[in-house]
Amino acid sequence: MADRATFLHITDPHVSAAGETFRRDDRKVDIPDIPTGTREDVLRLLFQRLAERLTAEERLLDGVLFSGDAQSRGAAGGHELVYQLVTDHLGVAAEKIVAVPGNHDVPQDAAPGSPLRYESFSRVWRGHSCVVPWLDGIDTSPASALDRHRLVAADRSWAVYPVNTSNWSHVTSNLPEPLRSFWDGIPDTIAADDTAVAAKLRSQLQALARYDMARVSDQQLEALRMIVASTPQPDRGRQLKIAVMHHHLRSPSLREELKPFADISNLEQVRAWLSGSGVGVVVHGHKHEPATYFDHIYTNDADDMHRVLVISGATFGVGQETDAVRLISLDGLPHTPEVKIEPIPLPRSGTEDLRPSPILRRLWTTGVRPAETVVVSPDAPVTVEGSNLDEVYARALAVARTDARRGILIVHLDLPDDDGRTLPLPTAYAVPDNLQGDERQTWLRELVEWWQLDRSQLEPRIPYLHGARLRRYGGKIDQIARIIALLRVKPSTRAVAVLVDPFRDFAPDGAGEEFASFCLVEFRRRDADASRIVVDAIAFYRAQEFERWWPINIAELRFLQREICEELGYRPGRITTIAADARTISRSPTQVAMPIIDRWLDQAPERLHLLADAVVHRRIKGEAQASAIREWRRSLTELRTATQGFNADGIPVAIEGLLTLAAYIEATSTSEDDELLTFARNLSDLARVNETFEQTTLSRASFSRWSPMAQSLVGTLERLTDGRLAAPTTSGVPDEKQSSG
Incomplete structure (x- = not known):
């Protein structure tokens, strides 16, 4: 469009x-040939x-x-x-x-x-x-x-x-009687002997009757x-x-x-x-x-x-x-x-x-009704509201770049009631490889479900996983279960979950702290009409990136709303996000989650086995293995994208998944297959390079040291993958390139 x-x-x-x-000009005299x-x-x-x-x-x-x-x-x-x-x-x-x-x-x-x-x-x-x-x-x-x-x-x-x-x-108006009957004769009656005056009178009278x-x-x-x-x-x-x-x-x-x-x-x-x-x-x-x-x-x-x-x-x-x-x-x-x-x-x-x-x-407003003649300061909170996800996303993104840049942005989204099978994602949101249809939804659901895991093998490295904070706060409190119990009884204002633990997250001097931007969420039970109860979600973010992260946060909140509503028999209602520091940074999709290869450790470890088996034996058997190969190629693309531009907010890089894949390949390879050993060694080297970069102070200098090394290793892995998986399969399933095309 x-x-x-x-x-x-x-x-x-x-x-x-x-x-x-x-x-056009000031002509005080008439000069020939100047028209x-x-x-x-x-x-x-x-x-x-x-x-x-x-x-x-x-x-x-x-x-x-x-x-x-x-x-x-x-x-x-x-x-x-x-x-x-x-x-x-x-x-x-x-x-x-x-x-x-x-x-x-x-x-x-x-x-x-x-x-x-x-x-x-x-x-x-x-x-x-x-x-x-x-x-x-x-x-x-x-x-x-x-x-x-x-x-x-x-x-x-x-x-x-x-x-x-x-x-x-x-138009000439319809004159009332008896004036109408005498109107046309008035000029000749008044100036019977002077035709010029009569004509002028007729014109003036006609003008009086014309509107x-x-x-x-x-x-x-x-x-x-x-x-x-x-x-x-x-x-x-x-x-x-x-x-x-x-x-x-x-x-x-x-x-x-x-x-x-x-x-x-x-x-x-x-x-x-x-x-x-x-x-x-x-x-x-x-x-x-x-x-x-x-x-x-x-x-x-x-x-x-x-x-x-x-x-x-x-x-x-x-x-x-x-x-x-x-x-x-x-x-x-x-x-x-x-x-x-x-x-x-x-x-x-x-x-x-x-x-x-x-x-x-x-031509569009940010949600404050123009009828409200309230004078606000230039840096006052900005509100965007609506019921169309694509429209609200575009408008929130626009004001996060302008009116609300690095300021407070409040977004109210009234999503239409749906069948509950899909999670919301704006049409304009760029997903990896421009996935379409069911694959787009699968990507989103796996991403949201990973963020909502109650525990993860990556938690030592990512201590701010949302699900762990919501469902195992302090190692033991399931805040979502508590909210369900509260809202089952009445519309309580105490249905609040927090994701920041001062004892765990705060440092005495504020240095080196790592905790989620997603800080707090309240679920509000509301009577939408005489026969329908809905649950609204109001979430606070200390900082929120709107191009890549806000849509994922909305999908997360909808996921939580549905979980609560399914237990209570209610319907998901409005979602409100409050960002204390609104930002827009054009990022790759890798920056809304841990890389795919690392998330597999939590969500689909069998894909690592399938991938290793395909690389070792140079074959692809069945759609599950073909899918694992497609995701592996996508992981390499994400890693390459992460190396192509410095980002002050940091970038997630693959580590644990690469090491696990390398271990699987080494365990099943033979000493005669030098190419396979090179494959495993490059996986390990890339993991170590990424780990060193992640542990250094984030700066342009450290990024400049890491980027060329990582790009070189990714390039080698891409070539090795193409080389080992280019041959036709003997199982009747096309090779990975064909099946993904």
Whole structure:
């Protein structure tokens, strides 16, 4: 799925075929052969320069958003000119252009919903198969030609919906009787002998009865509801919905406009549609004022708030040249969408283009409701919450890199009720060898189950194994059993388990201490509804790495929730993690657990026997042995990855599993097989090199000494493995390379 999209926003160019004067410079005298500039001329130059910029930056437009007023006071040719500029210079296909009419694009006094009202607009934009709004009087039913009224990304990550707000622009009101009967005769009655005065009076009276009204009809709103509801959705994540209209939702500046119907007459109904349809961005023009702000739309329930980013586009005029059109980029789709708005100023011939600073706005919140007008300090705790694991992971990762970096990050995750057979893992989480499907889940489950073992052969080396701390605290207390007993009786707040033992873990001077980042967890029994009891998990981490470790911690907590709930007949509820020091360090998957080859000592020692047997006898018999070989190759890849970059937090390296494998090979080898003895010797040498490195003070210097030695030994083991397991098997099972491919 693409994580970026770029649009060009054009609004209110006010051009015509006859040309519109643009007095850009201070002309105090009229000198021959120095032509007066036009709006059309500067707009052409802008599009030429913009095309050059996009080419130089290797950027492609995903669409063009035209929010109306191509014409200047209704003069002909504006629509044709804007369309030609877009297609000639930018090469954007017509079906990727979204266009809506503005109040200057409809004839004065044309009846609402009449073909005359949209004749010029439809001839150009609709005639070239651009994306246009549902038009009253032109489109006959709410469900007509749905695809004509929306632009959807190829991967469906975003969708654009045009909205017509100009159906009642420049309409003549229905005068009440008896005024209506005398209205047309007033000019001739007052100025019977002066036709010029009568004509002027007629024009003035007509203007008094005319209103430039912004409104969205009930029929169009219903059509829009159906268009949005029928839009294909992305395979994962939320679709970002964008509405394009001419008129504003709220005044984008402090400048006052004194006129009837200055705002959309049924504004709250339009805002309700925006909220109900989940529109995240509104792009408009009309006011000629550049602005970017959030509009918060509330329903009758004060806690139900929908936030919309409103982008008010400017235009260009004398003294207003820095924001003629705009590039609008969407980044971080689908889970962490952010908008970047780049104003494009009018260029001057022969000069370099100006680059005003872009405007950045995040479209998602970190969990604090904007309705809460609480002033917080910049380093206050940040909260992320949600029910979609992929979305919450992406957002927690984003704020751990920015807002909450090395600060407090609280994450609330409401996972959906599931069948209990799988553990949660974000789709974007990189597992070794890009495992898929059942193998991905097997990798996760074995990893989580190892961390939750109550005892391990590696415990002397890894004294902070989570399961040992939870189930044999102080060597004897099963804290999980205690929690189950407490919650069986009542919703106790004492259902707490600790993983830090001051007597065991703390040193007098604080030096050389080793204990888990996972410090404490509380399980909370809660009545979710009248018939369902859930158990929430609230876990505290003194430091937490979010790219690699947080998802594993979530899977661990879900594992524990299920264990408790299965005993009590309850359901797993919310998971909350509190990190006192949030970090993101792009690590390999090796750094969320002991290496596979070491974990086998606890979880699957028979795989070491199968591996040794395959290496000694140069054959692979059956799927269990083929699987052991695949995991061994993966272990070597993990070891190589660990040697390729220094990490200040340390890296787990294989030791015990390598020594055990070497012992098995030596016990079954013959003295005549020099290659096999070399294999065993390299395993032992790598284990000793790793052990020496792990026992030294972690520094770049020690890493630099260890890395080349370890890489060389890993490389030798990879070559020996290939050499001894490359021959076809005699058992009818393909060799390891074939079976893993």
